[in-house]
Amino acid sequence: MGWRRAPSAGHRERALESVFTSSPATAGGPIIDFAADESCLAIEGLSLAYGETPALRDLTLRVPRHRVTAFIGPSGCGKSTLLRALNRLHDLNEEVVRRGEIRLEGQDIHAPEVDVAELRRRVGMVFQAPNPFPMSIYDNVAFGLRLQGGLRKRRIDDTVEWALQSAALWEEVKDRLRASAWTLSGGQQQRLVIARTLAVGPEVLLLDEPASALDPISTLKIEELIRNLKSRLSLVLVTHNMQQAARVSDYTAFLQRGELVEYGPTQTLFTNPRLARTENYITGRMT
Amino acid sequence: MRPFLTRRRGEGPWPWLAAGSVALSLSMLAGLLLLLAVGGLGHFWPAEVSEVTPREGAPFAGIPVREERVVGSERRERLYFTGNLDLDGERWRWIPLDAIAALEAPPELVVLERRRWGDFLGHLVALEDGGRRHAGAAAWPALEERLATLETLRDERDHLRDAVVAPLVRRLEQGGDPAAAAELARANARIRELQTAMQGATLVLESVDGRRLEQPLAEVLRAWRPNAMSPPQKLAAWGRGVWRFLSEGPRAANSAGGVWPAIFGTVMMVLLMSVVVTPFGVLAGIYLNEVARQGPFTRLVRIGVRNLAGVPSIVYGVFGLGVFVHGIGGSLDAWFFADSLPSPTFGTGGLLWASLTLALLTLPVVIVATEEGLARVPEHQREGALALGATRMEMLTRVVLPMTVPAMLTGLILAVARAAGEVAPLMLVGVAKLAPQVPVDGEFPFLHLERKFMHLGYHIYDTAFHGDDVQAAMPLVYATALLLVLVILVLNLTAIFLRHHLRARHGVASRA
Numbered sequence A: 001m002g003w004r005r006a007p008s009a010g011h012r013e014r015a016l017e018s019v020f021t022s023s024p025a026t027a028g029g030p031i032i033d034f035a036a037d038e039s040c041l042a043i044e045g046l047s048l049a050y051g052e053t054p055a056l057r058d059l060t061l062r063v064p065r066h067r068v069t070a071f072i073g074p075s076g077c078g079k080s081t082l083l084r085a086l087n088r089l090h091d092l093n094e095e096v097v098r099r100g101e102i103r104l105e106g107q108d109i110h111a112p113e114v115d116v117a118e119l120r121r122r123v124g125m126v127f128q129a130p131n132p133f134p135m136s137i138y139d140n141v142a143f144g145l146r147l148q149g150g151l152r153k154r155r156i157d158d159t160v161e162w163a164l165q166s167a168a169l170w171e172e173v174k175d176r177l178r179a180s181a182w183t184l185s186g187g188q189q190q191r192l193v194i195a196r197t198l199a200v201g202p203e204v205l206l207l208d209e210p211a212s213a214l215d216p217i218s219t220l221k222i223e224e225l226i227r228n229l230k231s232r233l234s235l236v237l238v239t240h241n242m243q244q245a246a247r248v249s250d251y252t253a254f255l256q257r258g259e260l261v262e263y264g265p266t267q268t269l270f271t272n273p274r275l276a277r278t279e280n281y282i283t284g285r286m287t
Numbered sequence B: 001m002r003p004f005l006t007r008r009r010g011e012g013p014w015p016w017l018a019a020g021s022v023a024l025s026l027s028m029l030a031g032l033l034l035l036l037a038v039g040g041l042g043h044f045w046p047a048e049v050s051e052v053t054p055r056e057g058a059p060f061a062g063i064p065v066r067e068e069r070v071v072g073s074e075r076r077e078r079l080y081f082t083g084n085l086d087l088d089g090e091r092w093r094w095i096p097l098d099a100i101a102a103l104e105a106p107p108e109l110v111v112l113e114r115r116r117w118g119d120f121l122g123h124l125v126a127l128e129d130g131g132r133r134h135a136g137a138a139a140w141p142a143l144e145e146r147l148a149t150l151e152t153l154r155d156e157r158d159h160l161r162d163a164v165v166a167p168l169v170r171r172l173e174q175g176g177d178p179a180a181a182a183e184l185a186r187a188n189a190r191i192r193e194l195q196t197a198m199q200g201a202t203l204v205l206e207s208v209d210g211r212r213l214e215q216p217l218a219e220v221l222r223a224w225r226p227n228a229m230s231p232p233q234k235l236a237a238w239g240r241g242v243w244r245f246l247s248e249g250p251r252a253a254n255s256a257g258g259v260w261p262a263i264f265g266t267v268m269m270v271l272l273m274s275v276v277v278t279p280f281g282v283l284a285g286i287y288l289n290e291v292a293r294q295g296p297f298t299r300l301v302r303i304g305v306r307n308l309a310g311v312p313s314i315v316y317g318v319f320g321l322g323v324f325v326h327g328i329g330g331s332l333d334a335w336f337f338a339d340s341l342p343s344p345t346f347g348t349g350g351l352l353w354a355s356l357t358l359a360l361l362t363l364p365v366v367i368v369a370t371e372e373g374l375a376r377v378p379e380h381q382r383e384g385a386l387a388l389g390a391t392r393m394e395m396l397t398r399v400v401l402p403m404t405v406p407a408m409l410t411g412l413i414l415a416v417a418r419a420a421g422e423v424a425p426l427m428l429v430g431v432a433k434l435a436p437q438v439p440v441d442g443e444f445p446f447l448h449l450e451r452k453f454m455h456l457g458y459h460i461y462d463t464a465f466h467g468d469d470v471q472a473a474m475p476l477v478y479a480t481a482l483l484l485v486l487v488i489l490v491l492n493l494t495a496i497f498l499r500h501h502l503r504a505r506h507g508v509a510s511r512a
């Protein structure tokens, strides 16, 4: 890393001040909290801006271990921004200024001793549009493994099969592992991307609207997959589909204009939200 | 698929305009190729020879070339190629159509291709060979037989001269070696033997108006009787003619013979240029697009690169002459070839300097194509790689660059097309009017980068404007131009094939 010179610290600080001093920090309704040993990720007072445009304001929440946590909220409220902050994908963007802390299993992910590549292996990410690489199905899944280097062929074979099985794709592709990944259907591609991410053994899996580009059947498959993966890792799901959030998630966080509005067990939040803003959004009334 | 050119309501004239301009460009291109093909390929066809009897004056034999209106009158006149430079002091003759009394095509008329004086058109009377005389009907078969023998003798002599004697001479120059000297003497003796065997026979020729001529057979390269040839025979002769054009070296100050050294030089230079320009261009593109911090400076560099593509090529030639030939080449000579000074080795134009100059010339094209290819790699592909724990370098080499290879090849295709057709800068940095020795041979180090070379583009320029018989050179100019286009086409098709292959392998949608 470090090819592009980062702006000086002084520059960063000034930008942060100008963006965040006026932050209202009106995080509203009661917010559920998890004990530190129940949560994998802890976000503490996180604010983030793209240059002069604030995207997240003073966000504090913890993501529980081995559960599915859904982030919902209107378009542009900062869900993707938050997700990308969790595995430092913003590092590439020089414009981005950040304040606050994110801890993975108690360790600050921005600490200087943290290896970003290692962090991203521990916190995997699946994007909205399926993005398999232009190579074979096998090579896609083996991609992350080969980056680590020194693995035997046998070991890679086994992991690829295991990952494809975990992503419920093995049966469909086991006879064509050498075919180009771009010959798969959209739903299969998305499961391939999940398999590819699982292959490097993440503790947390971030899913940014993983099913929004898929047909209903593929969507159901992805949802089932998410439920099954819960026993192995913690998942964070961004979705615009209220039913989907209700179906698969255990906890739901509602964001608006870069702020956390309400956070609680999915059941409670959907049936009995504390705030009118939340209720309006869930029931589809414009605010 | 929608049928070509269906006009739908509300689209206005745009589809027609667009299709029309495509059709216009294509037909101009096709017209150009057709012109080159007709003008060039027709030259090798054994054209019929007419015996023309004018109303006044002696009859003559000639091959009709073209007709034109006489300036300021309704009369038309026709140009004949009459050959017989030694008899007439002229090889061409214009004659008004209404001045022709009779036209015939007697089958016994012969055309001889001679080493001196050019072609002879007329009658073969006899072949005299050391006291034996073949006259009348026996003369032609005897001539054909002797020509075949001559050809084998000539081939043996040429082989001895180029592949045996020349290397021996070079060996001797580098240091006395008695074995080489003896070998050289033997080879030279054999060459003299062959020379004598070729001498001796004489042809007795007669022009159609009855003037006699004694012609040593050794100077006759080929003979044919076009009026007596059947179409298949003509076709075979045409094929042989085309093949000779492609495979032989030029003769008679480039106004006859073939262009093989020029083909070889062109291809060699373009390949060398590609080998140099591709890595540099690609690395520069990667640096500008992926490594350098984007800002006013990179923007400035980018603008500069794009504008370099517009600098006149002769300027690159001057730069190449100053920097490569005189600067670097001069220093190389001073350091490594001091004992052969003052005659320069690298300090004069050559294949290497020409390739480098053209690499410089085409660098912007490759850089721009690479940059555009990199910019087209979707952001989510890059993020996908990073999200799996790839470093920026790994992301670049394993995901981004493989996807950019087709774009780089597109850049190379454009570069090749530009370089192969470029003539002006080459005149300063290494092209030669005549360099029959191609820059690759069996002698260490096999590839002679310092040698001057021939180039199809320059050959066209030289043949068309520097010969003394423009009429005779014209068909060769057409043929050479056609060949240059074909060479570029073949080079490009290779790159396109490669690109298609790579795209198929990477599953990227193919679009030429």
Ligand SMILES: Nc1ncnc2c1ncn2[C@@H]1O[C@H](COP(=O)(O)OP(=O)(O)OP(=O)(O)O)[C@@H](O)[C@H]1O
Binding pocket: A050, A053, A054, A055, A073, A074, A075, A076, A077, A078, A079, A080, A081, A082
């Ligand atoms: N790269 C960027 N540069 C500048 N501004 C950005 C960038 N990415 C996002 N933004 C802005 O940040 C805000 C939050 O964007 P974000 O993508 O996180 O929203 P989102 O909740 O994911 O929306 P959606 O549901 O439509 O995906 C938006 O106002 C957006 O315009």
Ligand SMILES: [Mg+2]
Binding pocket: A079, A080, A081, A208
């Ligand atoms: Mg989003």
